[in-house]
Amino acid sequence: MRKPRLATMWLDGCSGCHMSLLDVDEGLLTIAAKAELVYSPLVDAREYPHDVDVAIVEGAVSSDEDLEKIRLVRERTRILVALGDCAITTNVTGLRNPLPLKSIFDRVYIDGSDVEKVHPTEGLPTLLKHAIPLHDVVKVDLHVPGCPPSAPLILHVLTELLDGRMPDLRGRRFG
Amino acid sequence: MSQQISVRIDNELYTATEGRTILQVAADNGRSIPTLCYLEGLSAPGSCRLCLVEVAGVGRLLPACTTPARSGMSVTTNSDALAHNRLMALELLFIERNHVCSVCVSNGHCELQSMAQRLGMTHVHLPYNFPRLPVDVSHPRFVLDHNRCILCSRCVRVCDEIEGAQVWDISARGINSMLVAELDRPWGEAQSCTSCGKCVQVCPTGALVEKGQAVEEMTKRNRIVTDLAVKRGART
Ligand code: SF4
Ligand code: SF4
Ligand code: FES
Numbered sequence: 411m412r413k414p415r416l417a418t419m420w421l422d423g424c425s426g427c428h429m430s431l432l433d434v435d436e437g438l439l440t441i442a443a444k445a446e447l448v449y450s451p452l453v454d455a456r457e458y459p460h461d462v463d464v465a466i467v468e469g470a471v472s473s474d475e476d477l478e479k480i481r482l483v484r485e486r487t488r489i490l491v492a493l494g495d496c497a498i499t500t501n502v503t504g505l506r507n508p509l510p511l512k513s514i515f516d517r518v519y520i521d522g523s524d525v526e527k528v529h530p531t532e533g534l535p536t537l538l539k540h541a542i543p544l545h546d547v548v549k550v551d552l553h554v555p556g557c558p559p560s561a562p563l564i565l566h567v568l569t570e571l572l573d574g575r576m577p578d579l580r581g582r583r584f585g
Numbered sequence: 586m587s588q589q590i591s592v593r594i595d596n597e598l599y600t601a602t603e604g605r606t607i608l609q610v611a612a613d614n615g616r617s618i619p620t621l622c623y624l625e626g627l628s629a630p631g632s633c634r635l636c637l638v639e640v641a642g643v644g645r646l647l648p649a650c651t652t653p654a655r656s657g658m659s660v661t662t663n664s665d666a667l668a669h670n671r672l673m674a675l676e677l678l679f680i681e682r683n684h685v686c687s688v689c690v691s692n693g694h695c696e697l698q699s700m701a702q703r704l705g706m707t708h709v710h711l712p713y714n715f716p717r718l719p720v721d722v723s724h725p726r727f728v729l730d731h732n733r734c735i736l737c738s739r740c741v742r743v744c745d746e747i748e749g750a751q752v753w754d755i756s757a758r759g760i761n762s763m764l765v766a767e768l769d770r771p772w773g774e775a776q777s778c779t780s781c782g783k784c785v786q787v788c789p790t791g792a793l794v795e796k797g798q799a800v801e802e803m804t805k806r807n808r809i810v811t812d813l814a815v816k817r818g819a820r821t
Contacts, residue, residue, distance in 0.1 A: 498708050501687055507715035508683060540715055545708055553707040557687035580705035585679075585686035585698050 414463040414572050416441070417449035418493075419483060421476045422503045422541055423469030426558040427494035428452070431466075433561035440565070444572040462487040464571050466554070466564075470500040471542050475535035484548035489571060492544045493564070495557040499585060502557070503541040511537055555582050590656035595663065601654050608636055608649040609821070611662060618662050619671055621678075621700060622737040623650040624787055626811025626820045627746055630738055634674045635700070638662050646670065671704055680713045681760070683732040684790075690803040691791030697735060698790075714760075721766075723773030726796055727785055729764065734792035736762050740784035743810055746820070752778045764792075783810045 420428060428451060434441070448462060449455045458479070465487040471477055484490055495501035506514055520527045544550050554567050563582075570577040588603040594611055601610040606629070611618050622633035631651035638649045641659040649662070661667070678697060686692045718731040741753040741764075752775050756765045766775040785793045787807045794803045814820040 492708070495687060499685075500713070501685060504683075504713070504715065505685060505688070507713070508717035540713075542712075543708065545710070546712060550708070555707070580707055581702060582707075583693075583698070584701035584706050585684060585692075 413444065413446045415448045415459070415461060416445035416568075416572070417447075417458065417462045417465040417483070417487065418451070419449070419458075419465060419467045419479065420451050421467060421469035421479065421497070421544075422472035423494060423496045424502070425451075425468070427468035427496075427556075427564075430494075430556075430558040430561050431564050434565045435561070437561070437565040441568050441572070444569070458482050458486060460486050464489045464491065464568075466491040466493040466568070467497055467544060468493045470496045470503040471538070471544060471547055472503055473535035473537050477538070477547060480544060480548050489551045489576075490544075490548065491552045491554060491567065491571070492550045493554050494559050495555060495585065496541075497544045498553050498555060500541045500543055507540045511539065552576065552579065554579060555584055590654065592654045592656070593659040595661060603653075603656075605654055606650060607638060607640075607647075607652050607654050607658075607660055610654045611649065611660075616662065618649045619700060619703065620650060621696060621735065621789060622739065624739050624743075624807060624811060626808075626815045627739065627742040627787075630742070633678070633735070633737055635671055637667060637670055637674075639664060639667065668704070672706060675700060675704055675706060676709045676711050678735045679709050680711050682714070682716060682718060682734065685732075688800055689733065689791040690794050690798040690800060691733070691805075692801045694801070694804045695791060696789035721772050722796070723771035724778070724780075724796075725773065726780055727772070727782065728794050728796055729766075729772055730792050730794070731763065732792075733790045734764055735790055736764065737789060739787045739789065739807075740764065740793055743783045743787045747810060747814060748779060748781050748783050750777045750779050750781075753784065786810050 447453055448459050465483050471480055492498050496503045515529045519529050567577055589600055590603050592599050592601050592610055594616060599610060599614050608618055619635045621635050623629050629650040631648040636649040637646040639661040640647050686698055721729040736755060738755060741755060744753050745751045752766050754765055756763050766772040785795060786805050787810055
């Protein structure tokens with residue numbers, strides 16, 4: 411029997427959820443024994459592969475690039491997990507949402523810059539009007555709460571999923 | 586002497602004093618119905634709709650906090666339909682304003698947040714509103730953050746009914762509703778405010794807080810404000 415194929419993705423988040431994943435410490439060996447890591451900021455694969463069994467995704471959907479990525483993940487993955495509060499509620503990445511985009515760009519690239527006071531136009535993904543939760547654009551199979559989710563919770567979720575069980579996370583802290 | 590009646594709640598028969606609400610009879614018998622706007626010792630506006638229950642023979646759901654128990658009544662406090670309704674009511678509170686718990690002074694001590702936990706909320710299905718709202722820091726000791734306000738009106742009631750100062754009111758209607766001090770002044774300029782802090786203590790969220798609190802630091806003792814009045818028999 412082949413091992414389940416595991417992927418992790420980092421959209422608009424601070425990488426804290428991935429740090430928490432690394433904090434699983436020796437639990438990483440348990441995960442490594444159960445799964446083949448096929449895509450992640452932690453491995454070299456450039457393109458998101460086909461036929462992924464479990465993907466855990468950190469961060470909100472904030473740009474056209476995020477949108478493209480999450481749609482691809484959904485297309486090629488059996489179980490899509492929203493990892494952490496930014497992926498679930500937008501959380502800190504959504505703090506910008508009440509503000510018009512222009513005022514944010516002015517603040518960063520005009521007021522905040524000593525040279526070349528211009529809005530960047532090339533080589534950067536276009537921001538969406540709002541950062542939005544994953545489930546606003548794709549079907550999400552499991553929401554794992556926390557800012558970041560604790561290492562034991564992540565280990566629990568991954569072990570359950572890789573063993574073919576869907577954990578019930580209702581009644582955990584929300585927000 | 587007030588009359589004793591018998592009421593059925595979730596198939597258990599209870600004796601109650603006439604005039605008590607369904608919520609009170611349930612609580613007297615160790616049954617807890619989810620509530621947010623209600624606080625013992627204050628009047629009940631019945632506005633958050635979290636406490637809705639089914640009453641046999643009545644075609645619509647009734648708020649337990651404002652509906653008096655009647656003799657022979659049969660009440661259901663838990664069903665799939667009620668659970669769904671409560672989650673919807675709660676989702677509406679979350680999408681209306683900006684609740685960013687991880688940077689909130691009340692994170693971990695918030696009644697809205699713990700209600701989400703109690704009702705098993707894992708995410709909010711409806712799209713968020715993300716309104717642009719002010720934070721009033723004009724009061725020397727307290728902060729009003731409209732982003733966290735769920736318009737439960739506990740502050741309005743405690744200030745009026747216990748402190749007797751009537752600083753707060755809710756202006757406009759529906760989605761435009763805002764908590765206002767006096768006739769829409771910065772709180773720090775409200776002359777009727779005695780700075781007693783009662784509103785801060787009863788506010789269920791991080792909307793009314795003490796200054797100088799960092800994330801997760803603001804703990805409240807909401808019952809301390811009304812307990813004495815209830816014990817004295819001045820309020821129910
Ligand atoms: S008031 Fe409560 S629900 Fe709202 S952000 Fe603060 S902790 Fe979260
Ligand atoms: S400030 Fe607090 S107590 Fe007052 S209406 Fe808003 S949430 Fe309720
Ligand atoms: S607690 Fe009854 S309506 Fe809010």
